[in-house]
Amino acid sequence: MIEQLQALQERALARLQEVAANEDLARFENWRVEFLGKKGELSTALRAMGSLSAAERPLVGQVVNDVRAALESAYTAAYAQCLAVVQLRQEESEALDVTLAGRTPFVGAEHPLQKVIRRIEEIFVGFGFTVEEGPEVELDYYNFEAMNFPKDHPARDMQDTFFVGPDLLLRTHTSPVQARTMEKRHPQVPVRIIAPGKTYRRDDDDATHSHAFSQVEGLVIDHGVRMSDLKGMLLAFARQMYGENQEVRLRPSFFPFTEPSAELDVRCIYCGGSGCNTCKQTGWIEILGCGMVHPNVLRMGGYDPAQVSGFAFGMGVERVAMLLYQVTDIRQFYLNDLRLLQQFVGLIR
Amino acid sequence: MKITWSWLGEYVDLSGLTPEQVAAGLTDAGIPVEWMEPFVTGVQGVVIGHVISAQPHPDADRLRVCEVDVGQEQHLTIVCGAPNVAALQKVPVAVVGSRLPGGPIGKSKLRGIVSEGMICSAGELGMPVRLMAKEQTDGILVLPDDAPIGKAIVEYLSFDDRVMELELTPNRSDCLSLRGVAYEVGAIFHRTVTMPQVTLQDVRANGPAVSLSAEIDTPHCSAYAAQAVTGLTIGVAPIWMQMRLLAVGVRPISNLVDITNYVMFEWGQPLHAFDYDTVSNGKLVVRQAFLGEQLTTLDGHERALTPEMTVIADAHHALGLAGVMGGANSEVTERTRTVAIESALFDPLQTRRTSRALQLRSEAGVRFEKGPDPAAVTSALARAVQLMCAYAGGEIASTPVMVGRDLREDAVQEREVTVSPARVAAFLGVAFTPDELHSVVQRLGFQAFDEGDIMRVRVPSRRFDIAIEEDMIEEFARLLGYDRIPATVMEGPLTPGKLTLRQSLRRELRQHLLAAGLQEVWTYALVSEQAAQKALIPSDHPLAHMGALQNPISEDRRLLRSTMLLPLLDVAQYNANRRMQDIRIFEIGTVFHPYRLPMDVQPAEMQVLAGVLTGHAYAPSAHGDARKLDFYDAKGMVEGLLQRTGIAGQVTWSRSQEPFLHAGRSVDISVGGIRIGLVGQLKSAVAKAYDLETVFYFELEMDALTALVKAELHVTELPRFPSVERDLALVAPRDMPVQTLLDAVWGHGGTELREVTVFDVYTGERIDSAHKSVALRLHFWHMERTLTDDEVARYMEQVLAAAATFGVSLRG
Numbered sequence A: 001m002i003e004q005l006q007a008l009q010e011r012a013l014a015r016l017q018e019v020a021a022n023e024d025l026a027r028f029e030n031w032r033v034e035f036l037g038k039k040g041e042l043s044t045a046l047r048a049m050g051s052l053s054a055a056e057r058p059l060v061g062q063v064v065n066d067v068r069a070a071l072e073s074a075y076t077a078a079y080a081q082c083l084a085v086v087q088l089r090q091e092e093s094e095a096l097d098v099t100l101a102g103r104t105p106f107v108g109a110e111h112p113l114q115k116v117i118r119r120i121e122e123i124f125v126g127f128g129f130t131v132e133e134g135p136e137v138e139l140d141y142y143n144f145e146a147m148n149f150p151k152d153h154p155a156r157d158m159q160d161t162f163f164v165g166p167d168l169l170l171r172t173h174t175s176p177v178q179a180r181t182m183e184k185r186h187p188q189v190p191v192r193i194i195a196p197g198k199t200y201r202r203d204d205d206d207a208t209h210s211h212a213f214s215q216v217e218g219l220v221i222d223h224g225v226r227m228s229d230l231k232g233m234l235l236a237f238a239r240q241m242y243g244e245n246q247e248v249r250l251r252p253s254f255f256p257f258t259e260p261s262a263e264l265d266v267r268c269i270y271c272g273g274s275g276c277n278t279c280k281q282t283g284w285i286e287i288l289g290c291g292m293v294h295p296n297v298l299r300m301g302g303y304d305p306a307q308v309s310g311f312a313f314g315m316g317v318e319r320v321a322m323l324l325y326q327v328t329d330i331r332q333f334y335l336n337d338l339r340l341l342q343q344f345v346g347l348i349r
Numbered sequence B: 001m002k003i004t005w006s007w008l009g010e011y012v013d014l015s016g017l018t019p020e021q022v023a024a025g026l027t028d029a030g031i032p033v034e035w036m037e038p039f040v041t042g043v044q045g046v047v048i049g050h051v052i053s054a055q056p057h058p059d060a061d062r063l064r065v066c067e068v069d070v071g072q073e074q075h076l077t078i079v080c081g082a083p084n085v086a087a088l089q090k091v092p093v094a095v096v097g098s099r100l101p102g103g104p105i106g107k108s109k110l111r112g113i114v115s116e117g118m119i120c121s122a123g124e125l126g127m128p129v130r131l132m133a134k135e136q137t138d139g140i141l142v143l144p145d146d147a148p149i150g151k152a153i154v155e156y157l158s159f160d161d162r163v164m165e166l167e168l169t170p171n172r173s174d175c176l177s178l179r180g181v182a183y184e185v186g187a188i189f190h191r192t193v194t195m196p197q198v199t200l201q202d203v204r205a206n207g208p209a210v211s212l213s214a215e216i217d218t219p220h221c222s223a224y225a226a227q228a229v230t231g232l233t234i235g236v237a238p239i240w241m242q243m244r245l246l247a248v249g250v251r252p253i254s255n256l257v258d259i260t261n262y263v264m265f266e267w268g269q270p271l272h273a274f275d276y277d278t279v280s281n282g283k284l285v286v287r288q289a290f291l292g293e294q295l296t297t298l299d300g301h302e303r304a305l306t307p308e309m310t311v312i313a314d315a316h317h318a319l320g321l322a323g324v325m326g327g328a329n330s331e332v333t334e335r336t337r338t339v340a341i342e343s344a345l346f347d348p349l350q351t352r353r354t355s356r357a358l359q360l361r362s363e364a365g366v367r368f369e370k371g372p373d374p375a376a377v378t379s380a381l382a383r384a385v386q387l388m389c390a391y392a393g394g395e396i397a398s399t400p401v402m403v404g405r406d407l408r409e410d411a412v413q414e415r416e417v418t419v420s421p422a423r424v425a426a427f428l429g430v431a432f433t434p435d436e437l438h439s440v441v442q443r444l445g446f447q448a449f450d451e452g453d454i455m456r457v458r459v460p461s462r463r464f465d466i467a468i469e470e471d472m473i474e475e476f477a478r479l480l481g482y483d484r485i486p487a488t489v490m491e492g493p494l495t496p497g498k499l500t501l502r503q504s505l506r507r508e509l510r511q512h513l514l515a516a517g518l519q520e521v522w523t524y525a526l527v528s529e530q531a532a533q534k535a536l537i538p539s540d541h542p543l544a545h546m547g548a549l550q551n552p553i554s555e556d557r558r559l560l561r562s563t564m565l566l567p568l569l570d571v572a573q574y575n576a577n578r579r580m581q582d583i584r585i586f587e588i589g590t591v592f593h594p595y596r597l598p599m600d601v602q603p604a605e606m607q608v609l610a611g612v613l614t615g616h617a618y619a620p621s622a623h624g625d626a627r628k629l630d631f632y633d634a635k636g637m638v639e640g641l642l643q644r645t646g647i648a649g650q651v652t653w654s655r656s657q658e659p660f661l662h663a664g665r666s667v668d669i670s671v672g673g674i675r676i677g678l679v680g681q682l683k684s685a686v687a688k689a690y691d692l693e694t695v696f697y698f699e700l701e702m703d704a705l706t707a708l709v710k711a712e713l714h715v716t717e718l719p720r721f722p723s724v725e726r727d728l729a730l731v732a733p734r735d736m737p738v739q740t741l742l743d744a745v746w747g748h749g750g751t752e753l754r755e756v757t758v759f760d761v762y763t764g765e766r767i768d769s770a771h772k773s774v775a776l777r778l779h780f781w782h783m784e785r786t787l788t789d790d791e792v793a794r795y796m797e798q799v800l801a802a803a804a805t806f807g808v809s810l811r812g
C-alpha cells in the first residue's frame, strides 16, 4: 500500500511538471481534481485504507498525509510560478512606450521680480518685520517733503518725477511708506517694517533704466538704535540672501532722508571677491542704500529724535534680480516673453 | 564735476600720492571717482616744430612742401595738405617713428616727394575737437608763437594730465570747485590746502579810473560785488589754461571768458564780465524783470522775461539774466577794452526756476542753484582781476564795489555745531577717542572747542551741508572709516513678523494659479492713449476715464491703466506674435480709478487679480486628446480661486454687459449685490485686434476678496447615517439658465437636502429644439437618523412641483 502511495506521488509530480511546462493555468485545475480532488487518486487510496489492519492504518495514514502535503506544496509552488509567467506575458503584451511624455500639465512660474520680493519678505518677516504697502499715486508731501526734500531742493533732481496733478505724482521711491507708517504708528516703538512696491521715474527705457521699477524699503525705529545695528541687520540679511559667508561693507553716500547715509556692498557673488566683470574687478557689489533716519524725518513723522533713533534702507528689486539671474536688460522683466519667464519654473527659491 | 590731477595739485600738496590713491581715497570718503583717464591718449613722440617755409607742391595744387625745424640738426621735409599751414608757424609734428591715436607714423611719398612725418590737426592728435574753436580744428593745429621747438607735445599740451570725473551727491556741491575738492583731499590725506592769496585792490594812484557803482533792488540778490578792469587786449588765454578747461569739458573762447570760467572752477563762484562801455553811466542795478521785458541772451535767443526773473540792468535795459546767462547787448567782444566783472550771490531758488523756465543749463547756473560759498565771492573777484591783469593786459580801473551783505572773508559767519562724543558713540555703535574726533575736525579745516562733555565745532561757510550734529557724525564716520562701525544685533523687544490677511491671500492665490498652470507676468501701469480704444472700450465707459501724466515721456506711456485687461492683452499679443499658442498668464496688479479728471486727488487704487487664457485646455500631447479652452475652463479657473478664498458659496453669477466681452459668454461675479469680478470670452473683434483667436479674460478684486475671505474654520460634523441619493432627469426650456432650476431645487428640497450636482445637460436630436434635458443628482441626509423613503419622496415631489412652475417637467 505504501509503495502504491509512493508511486502515486511520483506519478503526480511528474504530471505536475508536464502541466507546468505547458504554462496553461486551466490544466493545473485538472491536475488538482485528478490527484487531490474528492474523487481523486489520493482520496481513493484513502478510502482503500478501510481494508487495512488496525496496526497498519496509522502508519499508512501518516504516509497518505505526507503525500498529500507534498503534492499540495508542489502544486502551490508550481502554480504560483506559472501564474507569474503568464501574467508577465500578459503585461508584456499590454506594454506602452513609457518614454513617451505623459499628459504634462501646464506649470506656471512666479515672476522673477515677485520671486525676489518674496525672498526678501520672507527673510525680514523672519527677523520680526511686518510688510507695509502704500499708494503708487502719491502726494508730494509723502514722497518728498516728509522725506526731507524741501521744495525746489536740488536733491529732487536726482529723481525725475512723473506728475499727475497738483502735488500729485507717481512715487519715485518706496520711501513715502516710511512717512505714512510713522504717521500711523507714532509714538509707538519699535517700528520694524519693510515696504515693497512699484516706483516710477521719468527715465527713457533702455537696458539699465526703466520708467517703472520696484523697490523694497525698510524702516526700524526704536530707543537706542545704532548704525552698527543697521550693519548687523543687513549683514544677517545678506547672508540669507547671498550666501552664508557673505561680508558687507558700508560706503559713505547721501540721501536726504538719512544721516549718515551709506551704500551697502556685498562680496561679489560670482567671483567671491577676487574680481570679475560683474563687479568691475572690485570684488564688491552694491546692493542697497541705507542710513540712520534723518532727525527731520523722525520729527515730521511724529517722533522725537532725542528719544528714539532709527535706520532705513532701500534696494532696487530689478537690480537684485539682474544680479541673481544674470539678466542683462532690465526691460526683459516687463516684456514678459513667456520663453524667458518659463525658465523660472524649475527654480525653487 | 571733472577735475585734473595737475590742477588739483595747485591747491593741495599731493607729493607722494598717486592719482589712483587719491581717486580711491575720494571714493571711499563718499565722493566716488567715476572714471579717471589721461586728458588725451594715444600720442607718442609728437614734438613742436617751427615751419621755416611752406612751398607749393610742384605736382599737386592742394599740397604744400614744408621745411620744418623740430630742434634736430636736420630740418625735416614734410608734405602737408592743410590750407592753413604757413611759414613761421609753431605746429605739432608727428615725426617718423612717432605715434598718433590713428596709428604709427612712417615715411611716406606724396606725389613724388618723401614726407618725413606729418603736421597734425587737433583731431589727429585726439583732442576734444567738439569743444574747440573752428580756427583750431580746421586744418592743422597752430600753436602759440612762444611754443618751444622740439618739446614733446604731450607735455606742452598736458595730454598726460589725469582727468577725474567726480560723481557728486547733491549735498556735496562744495566740491563743484577745485577748492572744495582740495579741502576734501586735504581732509582724507592730512594735507595742507593753499589757495591763491588774493585780495581786492584799489585803483593804482594816477591809474586809469572809471566810475562803477551797483545797487540791489530785489530780495533775490543778497550781495553784489564788482570791479572794472581796463586796458584789455582780447585774445586767447594761455595754452595751459585752455588745456585745463578743455580737460574738464569747457570750451575755451577768449582770455577774458576763459579766466571767468577758470576762476569759477577754482572757487566755485560764477563770474560774469560786462563790456563796461555798454553799461550806461557805469551803474549796474540788480532788479526783477519788468512784465514784457525782452533780452537777447549770449546764445542769440531772444527771451521773454517775467517778473519772477532777476536781471542785471543799467538805467535803460536789462544786460543779463542774473546767474543764468549774460545778454548779447553787453557781451565782451574783440573790441572790448574795459569790463565790469561781477561776483554776486543770487537766490538759488530763483536761479533754478529761471534756468528751468528758459531751459538754460550752464555751469554757472548749476553752481548758483546749489548756492556758492559767500566767503569765496570777493576772493574769486580778486582772483579774476589778478588773472586779467596777468593774461589780458588789464589794469584795475575802479574801486571794488560791494553792496548787500558784508562779504569780507572774516565777516562771513561760521556755523557752530554742537557735538556730544557720547552721542556719537551711541549713534554709531563705535566709540571713537576724543583725539580721533579732534583730528577729524582739524583735517577738515574746522575748529573745535571742548566745553565740558560737548564739543563746539565751527564749520566754515564752504561746508554749508553741515548744520546739525548728525552731519558731523557722518564726517567722523566717513573720515575715520565706515569700516570702524561693527555689526551688532539690534536690542529691544521681540516683534512677531507676519503678513496681513491681504498679503497672505495674495500669496495663496498666486500659488494656486501657478499650480493651475498660469504664468505670472509684470506689466507697466502706464498705457497708451489708444489702449482703451484698441480693446473696444467706448470713450464714455468708466474704464476709458484714465488719469493722465502731465509730463509723459512718450505717448505709449501716458495713462494710468484702469483695467488689467489692457496690459495683459498686450503681453498675449507679444507672445502670440512669437508663435506661442498656449498663453495662460496672470498678474496681481494695481489699477487706478480717478474720482475726477484731470486728477486733483489721489485716485482709488485697487489691486486686481486678472488673467488671460488662450489655446489648449491641457498641454497638447501625443495621446490624441488635445482640446481647446472653452468658457467653462475659464469659469472653472475662477471657481477654483473662489473656492480657494472660501467664498464660492456666496457668489452669484449674472450675464455681463462689458463691451469687450462676448455678450453670451461672459459673466459678472457678485457677492451681496456688489460685483467683485468677471470672467468671459473676449469679443472676437477685440481678440483680433490683439492677433488672438478665442481668448478668455478674468479678474477678481483683491480687496473685495480680502474682506470676504475665510480666515478661520470650524469643521462640520460628518453624517453618521447613510445618505440617500435621487437622480432627476428633467426637460427644461432651452434658454432657461440651469441656475434658475438649481435655485428652485434648493428652495424646495427641504432641510435635509445637502448637495445637488448637475451631471448632464443635453440638447440635440433626441430632444425637441425648444428644450434641453438636465440631469440632477440630489443628496439627502439627516444628522440624527436614517431618512425614510417616504420623507425623501415628499421632498422630491416638492422639488418637481416647484420646477413645474418654470415649465420644467420630468423627462418621459
Ligand SMILES: [Zn+2]
Pocket: A268, A269, A270, A271, A272, A273, A274, A275, A276, A277, A278, A279, A280, A281, A283, A284
Ligand atoms: Zn566679481
